[in-house]
Amino acid sequence: SYLNKWIGVYEGTSHSWITSPTGNAMVTTNTYSDIFIEVKKNNKDSILTLVYKDKYNNITGQGDYKILPSGYYHSEWGSGSSYGTISIRFDSTSLSYSSYQKCGIPCDSGKRSYLRKK
Secondary structure, three states, X not given: XXXXXXXXXEEEEXXXXXXXXXXXXXXXXXXXXXXXXXXXXXXXXOEEEEEEEEOOOOEEEEEEEEOOOOOEEEEEEOOHHHOEEEEEEEXXXXXXXXXXXXXXXXXXXXXXXXXXXX
């Protein structure tokens, strides 16, 4: 299957942020983390399971995604103050992941990760 070429462990840095109102100003808090993503084949058609781990190998999340033969996944939901999106892209040596979520009218949060295959 075309999914086999993306199975493995990826290592890199993740940038997370949240922007929210504080008093009369908008404040953005940025966090940078060293992370690992283990990519496993799922028993469902065209699905890969991504297991997110921090630098101490603690699992911090998991998701199942239907990856196209091009190595791409994209999903959007909601609208206005509840809009969100996830995008995943594989190439021969790397994985990029981005997410965005509105959390009410004035705030939003997101994550961008770029990882290299180990």
